[in-house]
Amino acid sequence: MTVLVGWILALAMVVVVPLGLRLVDDDRRRLGPVGQVWPFAGLLGGLSLLFDRGDAFAVALACCYAAVTAWLAVLALLRLLRRRSLAPVEIAVLTAMVAPAVAASSLIAERGGWELLGFGMTTQLLTVAHFHYAGFAAALVAGLTASRAPSPSSSVAAVTVPVGIALVFLGYFTGDGVELAGAVVLTAGMWLLGWTVWRDVAPSARGRMTRALFGVSAAVLAVTMLLALSWAAGHVWDAVPHLSLTWMAATHGLANALGFALCGLLAWRRVQRAGDTPATNVMSA
Template identity: 95%
Template sequence: MTVLVGWILALGMVVVVPLGLRLIDDDRQRLGPVGQVWPFAGLLGGLSLLLDRGDAFAVALACCYAAVAAWLAMLALLRLLRRRSLAPVEVAVLTAMVSPAIAASSLIAERGGRELLGFGMTTQLLTVAHFHYAGFAAALVAGLTASRAPSPSSSVAALTVPGGVALVFLGYFTGDGVELAGAVVLTAGMWLLGWIVWREVAPSAGGRLTRALFGVSAAVLAATMLLALSWAAGHVWDAVPHLSLTWMAATHGLTNALGFALCGLLAWRRLQRAPNGRQGAAGVT
């Protein structure tokens, strides 16, 4: 694992998830304790990446992170049972809440140096990244967007982003063709999401910095998701050029982590804290 990939994963665990948790509505006051504990659990998960693969202490640290992620997944189940809704906003938010647990299970296996369900170490690292940024951050942003700017288009984005995430994951089990189909669905959802944020959400944000953060978050998707498409297509057809894993981490991974996820969630947090911010189904309307 490269140092850059480790930093990207640590950013997701330590910063992106706890920042996103603050944006989810909490009608029963159950997310507060998870949000308070998460930065410490994320730090333990990040520290596990600094140790050698196969180190027992690295596995123990990853298990601590997984325990808190499982707690969040349980709260997702309780939310589903309580609300009994599979509206697009809810599908997106529930996907975000469950995704870190999937990432954490892969992190435990990778830190232990063991194949999980036949997946090698590289695939397990991709799973950790995929479910922190596409599974959590992108799905949450899709839910927030559908809540603030309700329309058929935003509802489609709130469904296709989780659907694409699931298809890409299913492709790990079934083959590159399914993974490519997932990349197509996810890219379409992300591009649609970026367009809605650019055209509807950003202009309505009050502060200049907030609008700029929304703009950056939306704009970077045009390039980063094209790289994801070329990566998936290149594993189906040899003639399609695609970057190496190292360069994918340095371009697609880093830009999505900083440009899309971090800037986007910071923008939503600023919008939430604005004097005229209003709480809604996913956190902000």
């Protein structure tokens, strides 16, 4: 499982986050420098996973990545202070900009072999994945969707996805019941997001390939989030069937990484390149 999760994390750090950052219109040219540096920092973060846990060099590599995520988090704070808005789109975008810093903190602790806040190594590694794919990719896609296809459903998704992410994280500290509540909220938000993309965004996209990428991204959520919900419920009620952690990584984790995040962000990138940019105009940094 650890090897597979490592590859999934490397994809997030090297490809998914830099790709997503390009989708936020940078009218003040603040995201340009961090976006240029990110692939290299992400590569260092990915390389840190190749070394033994507790290796000082692995920790140093993870710290390099964390420094860039902190830079992005500071830009999120500046955005909040400048715009002074907590509209659904803003909540989603700010979540996406801050989430990698949370992930990087767990990465440093896991690479150092330290039990951060009492969490074991497996939990910390999964936290890194959670905040890259749910925290960054899902929140960003929710924000893009709410800005391109404004509707009650897209606005609700743009709020419930970040709230669900936060509740799942809070459940790590408080217990399985809170984590299950977070999984319910996050699943509802992700399903609503997938439905909105399928119904409103994909049909209006230019090009068959773009529509196909949107369709795959939306359809994947129907299955992967059901797996996440059953896994969380299975830790509260023993009678609920759920996959093992290894199988969750191989199904839920891999499908979300490739099917939802990568396909979805590639679709949005194609929309941006085609010059159809109402979404990115709304999401100016």
